Each structure stands twice: as structure tokens, then as C-alpha cells.
Amino acid sequence: MKYRELGNTGLTVSEISFGTIPILSGNVKVLPEYFSPGEDMAIKLMEYAYKLGCNFYDTAIVPEYGDAEIKLGKFAEYIGRKNIIISSKARFFNGNDMYRAVNESYNNLGTYADIYFVHQVNSESEDSTFEKYGAIDALTQLKKEGKILFTGIASHYYDILLRGAKDSRVDVLQGSGNLLERGMLNRINKEQAFRNKGFVLNKVYAAGILPEFFDIHTLINNVLSYSITTALIGLGTMEQVKQAMCYETCPELLPFSQVMARLEKSFTSINCDRCQRCYCIYGTEIHVLFRQYNYYHLGKDYWALRKLNLNIEECADRCKQCTDMTCMNDCPKDINIPKKIQEIRDFVKRH
Ligand code: SF4
Ligand code: SF4
Known part of the structure; x- marks a missing residue:
């Protein structure tokens, strides 16, 4: 230690x-x-x-x-x-x-x-x-x-x-x-x-x-x-x-792209590392939604779905009417945030 x-x-x-x-x-x-x-x-x-x-x-x-x-x-x-x-x-x-x-x-x-x-x-x-x-x-x-x-x-x-x-x-x-x-x-x-x-x-x-x-x-x-x-x-x-x-020190650190590549074998994940740079004027916690979506596919299905179900409808409706799209200004991963939120809404509906 x-x-x-x-x-x-x-x-x-x-x-x-x-x-x-x-x-x-x-x-x-x-x-x-x-x-x-x-x-x-x-x-x-x-x-x-x-x-x-x-x-x-x-x-x-x-x-x-x-x-x-x-x-x-x-x-x-x-x-x-x-x-x-x-x-x-x-x-x-x-x-x-x-x-x-x-x-x-x-x-x-x-x-x-x-x-x-x-x-x-x-x-x-x-x-x-x-x-x-x-x-x-x-x-x-x-x-x-x-x-x-x-x-x-x-x-x-x-x-x-x-x-x-x-x-x-x-x-x-x-x-x-x-x-x-x-x-x-x-x-x-x-x-x-x-x-x-x-x-x-x-x-x-x-x-x-x-x-x-x-x-x-x-x-x-x-x-x-x-x-x-x-x-x-x-x-x-x-x-x-x-x-x-008793963890062993290993000099090889895994880059984010390799982490995602490994997870992609199980599902198409959202490429979000939760840096929290995306700001929504309406208070949507984008990084939390994306986490729940990824967690769903990584084994926390019931828990994640229950949390998403709490407010995804509202969030997706707000995005549809939003003209500012401030959330898109600083995302280093260039994620199309409103589009992903609509996809998550459809996903929650299906499940
Ligand atoms: S597009 Fe959606 S998440 Fe982005 S700022 Fe507008 S309401 Fe918020
Ligand atoms: S800015 Fe992009 S990568 Fe960072 S938390 Fe928001 S969606 Fe995820």
C-alpha cells in the first residue's frame, strides 16, 4: 500500500x-x-x-x-x-x-x-x-x-x-x-x-x-x-x-477511446465522459441522463430505467422547443445532445 x-x-x-x-x-x-x-x-x-x-x-x-x-x-x-x-x-x-x-x-x-x-x-x-x-x-x-x-x-x-x-x-x-x-x-x-x-x-x-x-x-x-x-x-x-x-501497479493507462471500444462490444454507448461542460438553460442534467442510459446497458437496467423515467419526457419536450441549445457550445466530444435526449426518450418508451 x-x-x-x-x-x-x-x-x-x-x-x-x-x-x-x-x-x-x-x-x-x-x-x-x-x-x-x-x-x-x-x-x-x-x-x-x-x-x-x-x-x-x-x-x-x-x-x-x-x-x-x-x-x-x-x-x-x-x-x-x-x-x-x-x-x-x-x-x-x-x-x-x-x-x-x-x-x-x-x-x-x-x-x-x-x-x-x-x-x-x-x-x-x-x-x-x-x-x-x-x-x-x-x-x-x-x-x-x-x-x-x-x-x-x-x-x-x-x-x-x-x-x-x-x-x-x-x-x-x-x-x-x-x-x-x-x-x-x-x-x-x-x-x-x-x-x-x-x-x-x-x-x-x-x-x-x-x-x-x-x-x-x-x-x-x-x-x-x-x-x-x-x-x-x-x-x-x-x-x-x-x-x-493488493492492486498491482501497471504503467499502461487505458485511454478513453479504448474504454469505449470495449464497452461498444455490448451496446452503442453515448460517448460522454461526464466532464459537465454542457450547460442547459432549463436545468437538464445532461451528463446524468447519459450516465443512466449507459448504466442501463452495463447491468443496472432496472435502477437506471427507473431514474430516467422520472423526467425524460419533460427534458425531451424542452429540447424540442429549445432554440438556444447552449448545451452544444462546449461539449468536447461533439455529441448532438438534443438528438441523444430524443433517442433516450424513445428508448425509455420502448422499455
Ligand atoms: S437543447 Fe435541450 S439540453 Fe440543450 S439547452 Fe436546450 S433544452 Fe437544454
Ligand atoms: S459536455 Fe459532452 S462529454 Fe461533457 S458531460 Fe456534457 S455531453 Fe458529456
Whole structure:
């Protein structure tokens, strides 16, 4: 295992970190499937990762990740609190709610979280998160009180992560990316503002999809070639822990065109790397639609279709009436976005 500096925090974390979604129990709709081991097994899994060099474990408040936060707290006590770094998170965006959430997490864990993230910040919650007396102010206050050591923002959106990168109150960022969805990582690599922050990368396996098509070493090496601190991987079995923690360094990184060529054997994919440069004046999240379409064909059929079905009709109708087509201005892949959206609508209708 190799280690990297977590931005300016002074912490050194393992390149591979342990995501606790697969060890949760409870009725949680985080992902379509998870492993749900009991407490003893969950602790054994985390211990095995620790023995293989992992020192960073990420979770979220109960019940967002079921009881994973409690299991992680038990593991911390068992292995020795000072031997590991813990991050937790909650989807609260105003200061009061976030303040209460961190105290609740403290009780669940039985200890402090080194890093606490405002979770899944999106365009609707962005302003309340960043404004005065918002969630970041609350985390800053909790840091002063010694209830957490560092503050964080977790988001799937590049612009929000960039805002966090430029905000002196924020210490660590958590975002998503992988071999296929690497557009945001390419942008982060070029943007100086990210250099002083720790960066935790989740969705390295794209919700478990990519290991069907690429070996684990390739998936991990590709993301570690970017300027991130640690690849956060959800782990639920001993075999998964071993594969992730014992990855071999391979110098050959897979170009995007080769990734697409391999996937094209299964279906005609949309050539989108989720760089998020396409701006829709009506707020259509184009990169999310394209992801669901690709994910459908990569094995997440029911889940992806259900999500697409929520708003594809509206999105496609808006495109039909749209005269500005601002989305087309900056797409580096020259995707005919409105045409693809119509195709997705037809596809959803057929299925
Ligand atoms: S064409 Fe569609 S996606 Fe593009 S800007 Fe117009 S409404 Fe938005
Ligand atoms: S459609 Fe184009 S601009 Fe939008 S996320 Fe995909 S590659 Fe980037």
C-alpha cells in the first residue's frame, strides 16, 4: 500500500480507502444491492483491509448508510482509534441541522470523525451550504470545538467542488469518477484551486459495474494517475478487500477511446465522459441522463430505467422547443445532445 498527503490537513492516508456502504444493514435505498454482514463480519472485513495497509474509512450518518457508522465506531474501538482516519457525512445544509448531525454521528461512532462532509451538495442545496450560518460554517465551528478535525464537501458536481476548492473553510473534497466517467477528473487535474485540498474519489467501480468489463488493477491505476488523494472503494467481502488493497501497479493507462471500444462490444454507448461542460438553460442534467442510459446497458437496467423515467419526457419536450441549445457550445466530444435526449426518450418508451 502507498500513502498520500491529504491536502493541507497533515494527515497521510492510504491510496485505497474503505467505503462502508456494502457493510451496512438496514432498509436503505443507497444502492440496489449491498451485502449486509453482521457486526462481527463487518469488523473482520475492516480489520483485513487495515492489515493490508488501509488507514482511511468513510461512512455516513445513521440511517443514511444504515448502521455502517455504528459498525465503523466499533471497529475503531477494536483496532485503536488513533490507528485509523474516519470520515462521515450527512445531507444537512443549514448550520443548525448540520451541527446536530455531527453530534449524532459522534454518538453513533462513539468517537469523533476526523473529517465531516456535507453530503451530496447539489444546485438546490449549494447556497444554503456555503452561505453564512450554513453547513460549512457549522462544521467550521465544530472544528474549533474539537468535535471534528477537518471539514469537507461531497458532491457529484464539478462546479460545486470547485467552489469548495476555492473556499478557505473547506479542507477536503469528495467527488466521483472512474475509468469511464473521467471528464471531471481531467478538469480537476488542470485546475490549480484543487491542489491544496485533499480529494477523496468515490464511484471508482461505477456502483459495481466496471469490474465486469475491466480488471481491478486497471480501474485503480487509472484513477490513481489523477491528482486525487485516495480511491474510496465500497467493500463487502474478503475477496473484494484483497483485490482492492493488493492492486498491482501497471504503467499502461487505458485511454478513453479504448474504454469505449470495449464497452461498444455490448451496446452503442453515448460517448460522454461526464466532464459537465454542457450547460442547459432549463436545468437538464445532461451528463446524468447519459450516465443512466449507459448504466442501463452495463447491468443496472432496472435502477437506471427507473431514474430516467422520472423526467425524460419533460427534458425531451424542452429540447424540442429549445432554440438556444447552449448545451452544444462546449461539449468536447461533439455529441448532438438534443438528438441523444430524443433517442433516450424513445428508448425509455420502448422499455
Ligand atoms: S437543447 Fe435541450 S439540453 Fe440543450 S439547452 Fe436546450 S433544452 Fe437544454
Ligand atoms: S455531453 Fe459532452 S459536455 Fe456534457 S458531460 Fe458529456 S462529454 Fe461533457
